[in-house]
Amino acid sequence: MDSQFWTYLLVGITFTIYIGIAIWSRAQSTKEFYIAGAGINPVINGMATAADWMSAASFLSMAGLISVLGYGGSQYLMGWTGGYVLLALCLAPYLRKFGKFTVPDFIGERYYSSNARFIALICAIFISFTYVVGQMKGVGVAFSRFLEIPFENGVIIGIGIVFFYAVLGGMKGITYTQVAQYCVLIFAFTVPAIYISLQATGNPIPQVGFGSKTMDGVYLLEKLNQLSVDLGFEKYTDINRTTLINVFFITSALMFGTAGLPHVIVRFFTVPKVRDARISAGWALLFISILYTTAPAVAAFAKVNLINTVSNARYADVPDWFKNWENTGLLQFDDKNQDGVIQYVADSQINELTVDPDIMVLANPEIANLPAWVVGLIVAGGLAAALSTAAGLLLVISTSISHDLLKKNLNPKISEKGELWAARIAIAVAVVAAGLAGLNPPGFVAEVVALAFGLAASSFFPAIILGIFDKRMNKEGAISGMIVGILFTAIYIFYFKPQLGGPGTPDNYLFGISPEGIGTIGMFINFIIAIIVSRFTKPTPERIKQLVENIRYPK
Amino acid sequence: MKKKYWKQNLIYLRILLTVWFICSFGFGILMAEYLNNFYLGGFPLGFWFAQQGSIYIFVILIFIYVYLMNKLDEKYNLKE
Numbered sequence: 001m002d003s004q005f006w007t008y009l010l011v012g013i014t015f016t017i018y019i020g021i022a023i024w025s026r027a028q029s030t031k032e033f034y035i036a037g038a039g040i041n042p043v044i045n046g047m048a049t050a051a052d053w054m055s056a057a058s059f060l061s062m063a064g065l066i067s068v069l070g071y072g073g074s075q076y077l078m079g080w081t082g083g084y085v086l087l088a089l090c091l092a093p094y095l096r097k098f099g100k101f102t103v104p105d106f107i108g109e110r111y112y113s114s115n116a117r118f119i120a121l122i123c124a125i126f127i128s129f130t131y132v133v134g135q136m137k138g139v140g141v142a143f144s145r146f147l148e149i150p151f152e153n154g155v156i157i158g159i160g161i162v163f164f165y166a167v168l169g170g171m172k173g174i175t176y177t178q179v180a181q182y183c184v185l186i187f188a189f190t191v192p193a194i195y196i197s198l199q200a201t202g203n204p205i206p207q208v209g210f211g212s213k214t215m216d217g218v219y220l221l222e223k224l225n226q227l228s229v230d231l232g233f234e235k236y237t238d239i240n241r242t243t244l245i246n247v248f249f250i251t252s253a254l255m256f257g258t259a260g261l262p263h264v265i266v267r268f269f270t271v272p273k274v275r276d277a278r279i280s281a282g283w284a285l286l287f288i289s290i291l292y293t294t295a296p297a298v299a300a301f302a303k304v305n306l307i308n309t310v311s312n313a314r315y316a317d318v319p320d321w322f323k324n325w326e327n328t329g330l331l332q333f334d335d336k337n338q339d340g341v342i343q344y345v346a347d348s349q350i351n352e353l354t355v356d357p358d359i360m361v362l363a364n365p366e367i368a369n370l371p372a373w374v375v376g377l378i379v380a381g382g383l384a385a386a387l388s389t390a391a392g393l394l395l396v397i398s399t400s401i402s403h404d405l406l407k408k409n410l411n412p413k414i415s416e417k418g419e420l421w422a423a424r425i426a427i428a429v430a431v432v433a434a435g436l437a438g439l440n441p442p443g444f445v446a447e448v449v450a451l452a453f454g455l456a457a458s459s460f461f462p463a464i465i466l467g468i469f470d471k472r473m474n475k476e477g478a479i480s481g482m483i484v485g486i487l488f489t490a491i492y493i494f495y496f497k498p499q500l501g502g503p504g505t506p507d508n509y510l511f512g513i514s515p516e517g518i519g520t521i522g523m524f525i526n527f528i529i530a531i532i533v534s535r536f537t538k539p540t541p542e543r544i545k546q547l548v549e550n551i552r553y554p555k
Numbered sequence: 556m557k558k559k560y561w562k563q564n565l566i567y568l569r570i571l572l573t574v575w576f577i578c579s580f581g582f583g584i585l586m587a588e589y590l591n592n593f594y595l596g597g598f599p600l601g602f603w604f605a606q607q608g609s610i611y612i613f614v615i616l617i618f619i620y621v622y623l624m625n626k627l628d629e630k631y632n633l634k635e
Contacts, residue, residue, distance in 0.1 A: 074605035088617040211597040219597030237602040239588040282617035296606040
């Protein structure tokens with residue numbers, strides 16, 4: 001049986017499971033729709049958070065990026081995990097005690113201002129929407145590459161599935177499907193990794209195999225360093241001093257951004273108690289770390305395998321998978337010196353092979369000669385990662401509209417039933433809008449997804465932290481901090497991203513910081529502005545001081 | 556009484572976040588080049604912290620925090 005058959009089978013089975021769960025866990029009230037009735041077990045919530053968090057980018061693209069960047073890829077590994085320490089220690093328990101439905105809810109009440117709530121909801125929608133469009137695109141890509149279904153139809157199938165379980169089940173349906181999706185994606189990611197670790201080093205644990213000796217008695221990383229140097233690249237494990245400052249700032253923007261992303265924060269509203277919120281963050285990071293510690297191992301193994309297979313190989317003798325991936329455009333061979341041999345080297349004048357980083361995960365099973373069902377598993381896993389993240393983001397968009405905008409701003413007298421319907425309609429519209437944008441993506445979507453973190457770091461993170469830890473922080477301070485922080489970050493990004501039509505060049509970077517890392521500076525600006533403004537304006541009202549006092553204690 | 560609980564919480568935060576910073580930004584980035592002179596099996600140490608060690612430490616830090624805070628909740632009778 002070929003991989004096509006297995007892909008159809010595994011994708012079919014997993015989709016049936018998601019739909020079954022959706023029917024079983026319909027939401028009956030707004031509380032169930034928004035926060036799953038605040039009745040989710042902390043371990044279950046940890047698993048759902050992990051799936052919510054790990055997107056198509058984590059699953060399909062991250063290992064490939066690391067294999068290209070070597071040590072430089074560490075910024076994604078530390079950046080996308082370290083934020084959970086901040087969430088667990090500084091945000092989740094207090095926001096759970098506050099006990100409302102959304103992040104704009106917190107901003108609006110803590111800063112006693114519907115303007116603050118409005119700004120927060122605009123930020124939440126903007127961040128979530130750019131992010132979700134990328135997921136929809138990922139779904140289309142997974143279908144089109146493996147099942148030979150046109151890209152558009154792939155996106156439409158994705159819309160249909162998310163539409164069904166998000167509209168029906170709200171947060172409750174999304175939570176339980178995310179648990180299933182976590183199981184699918186983590187299984188799909190680790191099985192091939194175990195296989196290739198065994199093949200290369202004889203050790204079944206990729207995290208250990210990655211630091212072990214290969215069959216010929218040389219440490220894998222030493223071998224990879226040697227291969228890299230031979231081909232004219234930098235040593236894989238070496239630290240490039242000129243980019244170190246960027247690694248620092250990008251890591252920190254990703255960490256603080258993680259802690260400020262509304263779709264992650266809102267997951268901690270779904271557990272019953274404050275102590276559940278704390279431990280739930282621990283479970284979430286534990287589940288996430290399984291993938292995040294495996295990915296760098298996959299990156300190293302795949303790179304060794306790729307170099308060994310293609311470097312100086314005769315083009316006529318390359319394995320079938322090489323030609324298959326050439327057809328998709330992810331591998332490109334251009335025989336510059338017409339010798340029929342593949343030169344894969346650092347020097348772009350001589351190099352004849354262009355490798356899209358995504359291939360490191362996608363083609364990994366074929367490069368390592370794994371059984372056909374593993375290929376199907378990768379596709380099902382990639383779809384699970386994209387769909388689970390998309391659903392969580394869509395929920396944030398819909399609650400921002402039905403709860404924060406409609407119920408709290410426009411029509412406070414709306415009935416419970418009316419609000420639930422509004423939430424369903426909002427999520428339905430959001431799914432379709434995201435799908436349409438995914439079908440017709442503006443060229444810069446992929447760029448903007450990574451930048452959503454900078455925007456979250458420079459807007460929400462300081463406003464929430466100060467709201468909890470600084471009683472003197474007032475609405476004037478928080479609002480001006482958020483506005484200046486996010487505007488500074490957004491303008492810098494637009495100015496320096498050629499993909500967004502910006503005129504800036506890397507030579508003019510502020511302190512050499514690239515747009516991906518600028519959120520860190522935006523965050524500090526937000527903090528400083530907020531603190532200065534708050535010290536020169538009216539003090540916070542007594543009832544708000546009481547509110548802050550109240551969220552600091554579990555009981 | 557409650558004030559003391561909050562103060563103790565802030566002390567825990569300071570200690571744990573210092574460890575968090577040193578292990579990731581310190582060992583994984585700023586000191587990584589120096590640490591790469593040492594080896595852990597086949598891993599240069601700075602590289603290991605950046606791609607493996609820091610993540611393990613993050614997980615452990617959260618569970619330590621949970622343990623400390625659960626004890627503190629009980630001590631101050633703030634357990635839900």
